[in-house]
Amino acid sequence: MATTTAPEAVRLAELxxxxxxxxxxxxxxxxxxxIRSVRSTYWTLLVLLAISIGLGAxxxxxxxxxxxxxxxxxxxxxxxTQASLGGxxxxxxxxxxVLGAMVLTSEYSTGMIRTSLTSMPRRGVVYAAKAVVFTCIxxxxxxxxxxxxxxxxxxxxxxxxxxxxxxxxxxxxxxxxSVLYVSIxxxxxxxxxxxxxxxxxxxxxxxxxxxxxxxLAHLLPQSWFWDIHRWLPSSAGEALSTTVGPPPEHLFSPxxxxxxxxxxxxxxxxxxxxxxxxxxx
Amino acid sequence: MIEVRGLTKRYxxxxxxxxxxxxxxxxxxxxxxxxxGAGKTTTMRLILGLDYPDxxxxxxxxxxxxxxxxxxxxxxxxxxxxxxxxxxxxxxHLLCLAQTNNLPKRRVGEVLDLVGLSEVARxxxxxxxxxxxxRLGIAGTLLGDPRVLMFDEPVNGLDPEGILWxxxxxxxxxxxxxxxxxxxxxxxxxxNTADHLIVIGRGRLIADCSxxxxxxxxxxxxxxxxxxxxxxxxxxxxxxxxxASASGDGTLIVQGMTADRVGDxxxxxxxxxxxxxxxxxxxxxxxMELTADSVEYHAATPGQGSGEAAxxxxxxxxxxxxxxxxx
Numbered sequence: 001m002a003t004t005t006a007p008e009a010v011r012l013a014e015l016x017x018x019x020x021x022x023x024x025x026x027x028x029x030x031x032x033x034x035i036r037s038v039r040s041t042y043w044t045l046l047v048l049l050a051i052s053i054g055l056g057a058x059x060x061x062x063x064x065x066x067x068x069x070x071x072x073x074x075x076x077x078x079x080x081t082q083a084s085l086g087g088x089x090x091x092x093x094x095x096x097x098v099l100g101a102m103v104l105t106s107e108y109s110t111g112m113i114r115t116s117l118t119s120m121p122r123r124g125v126v127y128a129a130k131a132v133v134f135t136c137i138x139x140x141x142x143x144x145x146x147x148x149x150x151x152x153x154x155x156x157x158x159x160x161x162x163x164x165x166x167x168x169x170x171x172x173x174x175x176x177x178s179v180l181y182v183s184i185x186x187x188x189x190x191x192x193x194x195x196x197x198x199x200x201x202x203x204x205x206x207x208x209x210x211x212x213x214x215x216l217a218h219l220l221p222q223s224w225f226w227d228i229h230r231w232l233p234s235s236a237g238e239a240l241s242t243t244v245g246p247p248p249e250h251l252f253s254p255x256x257x258x259x260x261x262x263x264x265x266x267x268x269x270x271x272x273x274x275x276x277x278x279x280x281x
Numbered sequence: 282m283i284e285v286r287g288l289t290k291r292y293x294x295x296x297x298x299x300x301x302x303x304x305x306x307x308x309x310x311x312x313x314x315x316x317x318g319a320g321k322t323t324t325m326r327l328i329l330g331l332d333y334p335d336x337x338x339x340x341x342x343x344x345x346x347x348x349x350x351x352x353x354x355x356x357x358x359x360x361x362x363x364x365x366x367x368x369x370x371x372x373x374h375l376l377c378l379a380q381t382n383n384l385p386k387r388r389v390g391e392v393l394d395l396v397g398l399s400e401v402a403r404x405x406x407x408x409x410x411x412x413x414x415x416r417l418g419i420a421g422t423l424l425g426d427p428r429v430l431m432f433d434e435p436v437n438g439l440d441p442e443g444i445l446w447x448x449x450x451x452x453x454x455x456x457x458x459x460x461x462x463x464x465x466x467x468x469x470x471x472x473n474t475a476d477h478l479i480v481i482g483r484g485r486l487i488a489d490c491s492x493x494x495x496x497x498x499x500x501x502x503x504x505x506x507x508x509x510x511x512x513x514x515x516x517x518x519x520x521x522x523x524x525a526s527a528s529g530d531g532t533l534i535v536q537g538m539t540a541d542r543v544g545d546x547x548x549x550x551x552x553x554x555x556x557x558x559x560x561x562x563x564x565x566x567x568x569m570e571l572t573a574d575s576v577e578y579h580a581a582t583p584g585q586g587s588g589e590a591a592x593x594x595x596x597x598x599x600x601x602x603x604x605x606x607x608x
Contacts (some may be wrong), residue, residue, distance in 0.1 A: 154342075281332070
C-alpha cells in the first residue's frame with residue numbers, strides 16, 4: 001500500500017503557466033474521461049446493442065418462419081424496416097434512458113458532483129459538456145445498433161422476398177430517425193435527471209412518460225386518444241419508423257412528430273439546466 | 282486570501298451560518314473550529330460556491346469562486362473523501378479533475394506518487410480504505426499546485442498513522458507558504474498545527490484570533506500553589522478577591538488572579554510557598570468553555586459535563602474541576 005510517512009515537503013514539478021481560463025474544452029475532455037472510465041457505461045451500451053439487435057432479429061426471424069401462414073393482406077402491410085428496428089426503438093430507448101439519467105444522477109448518488117463542481121464551478125459549462133458527450137456516444141452506438149439491426153433483419157427476411165433495401169422510400173429516414181429518436185430519448189432522461197437528481201426516480205419518471213402514458217392513452221375513448229396521440233413524446237418513434245402504407249392516422253409527419261419530442265426535450269433540458277445552476281449542489 | 286463577509290445561510294427554518302465574517306490570511310494554518318453542527322462544512326461549501334448564500338459574500342483573492350480562471354490552481358479543497366465515483370480508478374478520477382482545469386496529464390502521476398497511491402492507481406476507489414480515500418482526495422487538491430488548501434475534518438475516522446500523515450502534510454504545505462484552512466471539532470487536532478483560529482458555534486463567529494490570544498482570552502488560566510500552610514493562603518486569596526481550593530494531591534488551585542499576584546499576597550502575609558505554577562488552560566478546555574453555550578446537541582451528562590469530555594481526546598488535561606462546565 002502507501003507509504004506511511006508524509007513527505008517533509010510537498011515538492012511538485014512546476015506547472016506550465018496558465019493562460020485563458022477553464023472552459024468548455026477541458027470540461028468536454030473531463031466528461032469523456034468520466035463516461036469512459038466506469039463499467040456501467042460499457043454494460044449499458046452492451047445491453048443496448050444486444051437487446052436492439054437481438055429483439056430485431058427475433059421479430060424478423062419469427063416473421064420469416066411464419067411467413068407462409070400470414071394472410072396476403074398482412075404480408076402486404078408488413079413493414080420489414082420497422083420490424084428490424086423494433087428492438088432499438090422499443091427497448092433500446094429504455095436502455096438509453098438509463099444511461100442518460102445516470103450521466104448526471106450517478107454524480108449525485110456518489111457525491112462526485114461536489115468534487116466536479118469544485119474543480120469546475122461554472123455549472124452551465126459542466127451541464128452542456130455532459131450533454132454533448134452523452135449525445136455523441138448515444139448517436140454512435142445507436143447508429144451501429146440501427147444498421148446492424150436493419151441488415152441482420154433483412155438477411156433473416158430474405159426467404160420471404162419482402163425484405164427492404166436502403167434505396168427504398170422512407171427506409172433511410174426510418175433508420176436515421178430511429179437513431180435520432182433513441183438518442184434524444186436519452187437526452188430527455190438527462191434533463192429529467194437534472195431536475196430529480198436520483199437515478200431510480202429519474203428512470204421511473206422517464207419510463208412512465210415514454211412507455212406507460214402511451215399505454216394508458218390507448219385506454220381512453222378513441223376520439224380522445226386521437227387528439228392526444230400526436231402530442232405524446234413517444235409517438236415520434238412510431239411515426240419515424242413506419243415505411244410502408246399510409247402514414248399513421250392522427251399523427252403529424254414523421255419529422256413533425258420528431259419536432260414535438262424535440263420541443264419537450266428542449267424544455268426539459270433548459271429547465272434541468274436552470275435548476276442545475278440555481279440549486280445547492 | 283479568502284474573505285467572508287456577512288455570510289448567512291438558511292436551510293428551511295434553520296440558520297446554519299449566521300452573519301459570519303472573517304478573513305483567512307495567506308501563509309498560515311488557520312484552524313476552523315466548532316462543535317458538530319456549528320456550520321463549518323456549510324461555510325466551506327459556501328466558499329466553494331457549492332451552496333449559494335442567503336446573504337453576504339465570499340471572495341477568493343478578490344474574486345467570486347465561480348469567476349476564478351482556473352479554480353484548481355487557486356484553491357484545493359477536500360470536503361468529503363468519499364465524494365468520488367467508486368467505480369472509477371484513482372488515476373481516472375484525478376485525470377477527469379485535471380482535465381477540467383487544463384492541467385497536464387503527467388500531473389496525475391506526480392500527485393499519486395506524492396501521496397503514495399501509485400501502486401493502486403489503476404484500482405477502483407470503491408475498495409479503498411478511508412485513509413487511502415483521504416490520500417486520493419488530497420492528491421486531487423494538489424493537482425493545481427494551489428496556494429490555498431481547504432480540508433474539512435481531514436482526520437475524522439483515521440487511524441493514528443493516518444492522522445500523523447495528514448498532520449505532517451499540513452505542516453509541510455504551510456511551511457511552503459501555502460494557506461491551509463482546516464476544520465475540526467477537536468481542539469487537540471489544532472493544538473500543534475494551527476497558527477490562527479476561527480471558532481464558530483451555531484453559525485456565529487465566537488473567536489477569530491491567534492492561537493496564543495485564544496488561550497489567553499479563555500478564563501481557565503489558574504495557578505497551582507504548594508504551601509505548608511494552605512488554610513492561611515486560602516483566606517488570604519479570598520480576601521483579595523480570588524478563590525482557592527484544595528486539589529487532591531495536597532496543592533491549591535487558585536483562580537481569578539495571576540501567579541504574580543498570588544506570590545505577592547503570600548509574601549505580604551508571610552506564607553511560605555514551595556511551588557507557584559501558572560497552569561495554561563489546555564486548548565481543549567478553552568474551546569469547550571467558549572463553545573459551551575453553542576453546542577447544538579447536548580448529551581445529558583450525569584455529574585460534570587465538559588471537563589470530563591475535554592480530557593478524553595486531548596492532551597493531558599490540566600487541573601480538575603474549576604474549568605469548563607458552562608452548561
